[in-house]
Structure formats: structure tokens, C-alpha cells
Amino acid sequence: DQQVKQNSPSLSVQEGRISILNCDYTNSMFDYFLWYKKYPAEGPTFLISISSIKDKNEDGRFTVFLNKSAKHLSLHIVPSQPGDSAVYFCAASASEGGADGLTFGKGTHLIIQP
Amino acid sequence: DTGVSQDPRHKITKRGQNVTFRCDPISEHNRLYWYRQTLGQGPEFLTYFQNEAQLEKSRLLSDRFSAERPKGSFSTLEIQRTEQGDSAMYLCASSFTGGRYEQFFGPGTRLTVL
Numbered sequence: 001d002q003q004v005k006q007n008s009p010s011l012s013v014q015e016g017r018i019s020i021l022n023c024d025y026t027n028s029m030f031d032y033f034l035w036y037k038k039y040p041a042e043g044p045t046f047l048i049s050i051s052s053i054k055d056k057n058e059d060g061r062f063t064v065f066l067n068k069s070a071k072h073l074s075l076h077i078v079p080s081q082p083g084d085s086a087v088y089f090c091a092a093s094a095s096e097g098g099a100d101g102l103t104f105g106k107g108t109h110l111i112i113q114p
Numbered sequence: 115d116t117g118v119s120q121d122p123r124h125k126i127t128k129r130g131q132n133v134t135f136r137c138d139p140i141s142e143h144n145r146l147y148w149y150r151q152t153l154g155q156g157p158e159f160l161t162y163f164q165n166e167a168q169l170e171k172s173r174l175l176s177d178r179f180s181a182e183r184p185k186g187s188f189s190t191l192e193i194q195r196t197e198q199g200d201s202a203m204y205l206c207a208s209s210f211t212g213g214r215y216e217q218f219f220g221p222g223t224r225l226t227v228l
Contacts, residue, residue, distance in 0.1 A: 104156030
């Protein structure tokens with residue numbers, strides 16, 4: 001039973017445009033959400049997080065939006081750059097700040113076209 | 115700060131053999147996590163430690179798997195009587211509960227069971 005779902009295995013976006021990656025979750029106990037980025041042969045790298053008490057968090061080119069009623073979050077990257085090409089994982093936790101084990105989605109492979 | 119390191123990076127073994135992996139967390143981090151990732155999936159949580167204490171174990175952690183963190187620093191993950199289904203990337207992460215909670219991942223150990 002997938003508690004965190006990323007329904008788009010891949011996404012292709014032109015350089016300079018906005019990339020929008022989506023994530024849905026089913027467990028209402030989740031209250032902290034994170035996005036990780038992964039390059040081949042490397043471990044995941046933390047990008048940005050959001051607590052359930054907020055609906056938006058922004059860090060430079062990255063913004064995460066949370067819609068608790070819809071159990072949906074999205075990551076916006078603007079403008080998209082070639083170095084953003086990677087696999088992006090959505091993760092969730094029922095503990096404060098994600099201090100316990102995280103539950104990950106299957107990932108979305110983002111490809112930035114020149 | 116050298117980040118999270120894992121050793122070995124690759125391990126090939128025959129079915130039925132025992133294997134042990136090591137993880138060295140970021141030095142001031144008190145929490146250490148183990149995850150497993152198979153092809154096309156996101157990382158799956160296995161277990162985590164706070165200092166020396168193992169606080170949570172996933173149902174994925176069968177009795178052939180054992181993890182230790184004897185002095186609250188490095189950790190080992192042992193798999194006994196390996197099976198072909200154990201072939202995966204084993205990821206280690208660490209975090210510090212005294213501040214921001216995000217987990218920092220190592221590069222992983224890729225296990226192939228023949």
C-alpha cells in the first residue's frame with residue numbers, strides 16, 4: 001500500500017520554464033513533508049520541507065505547496081536549469097520535523113531540455 | 115564536515131553468504147537511519163538509532179537483518195544467509211535532533227546477490 005504517491009514517473013520541461021512535481025499521500029497522520037533530489041550513483045540530497053501548519057514554503061528557486069484537505073503537495077522549480085535534471089522524491093513523516101523514519105514516493109525523473 | 119560515508123560502495127556475494135555494511139554519520143548527528151532502495155522504488159525505511167539505542171524497526175527488517183550502533187557513532191548492518199531478493203541499494207542517513215531534522219544521506223552500498 002503506497003502511502004506516498006508520485007504518479008508521474010517522468011517529466012520533461014524546457015530550460016527556463018517552470019517545473020511542477022506532484023505528490024499525493026493517504027496517511028492523515030503525516031504532518032511533515034520533504035523533497036529530496038537524487039543524481040545517479042549518489043544518495044538523495046535534501047531540498048526543501050514543509051510542516052503541516054503551513055501551506056507554502058519557499059527557498060530560492062524552489063517552492064513547496066501543501067493542500068492538507070486534498071492530501072496533496074507540489075514542488076515548483078522556477079526557472080528550471082539543466083542541473084535540475086535528476087530524480088525527485090517526495091517523503092513524509094508523522095513525527096515533528098521528520099525525525100523518525102521517512103516514507104518515500106517512487107520518484108519523478110525530471111528532464112530539463114535545453 | 116565530510117558528510118555521511120558508507121563502506122563498501124559495492125558488494126557482490128553468493129546466495130547464503132553473510133554480508134556487513136558500515137555507515138559513518140556526520141560527526142555531531144545523534145540519529146542514524148538505514149533504508150533500502152530497489153530499482154524503480156523510493157527508499158524504504160528499515161531502522162533508526164538515537165545514539166546507541168535502536169528506536170524503531172520496520173517490518174521489512176526480517177530476522178536475517180541486524181543493525182548495531184555500539185558507541186553511538188558508526189553503525190553496521192548485517193544480512194545473514196543472503197537471498198537474491200536482498201539485492202538493493204542500502205542507504206544510510208543521519209540527522210541531529212537538536213536543530214533542523216532533515217536527514218542527510220550517504221552514497222549507499224549496492225548489494226548484488228548471485
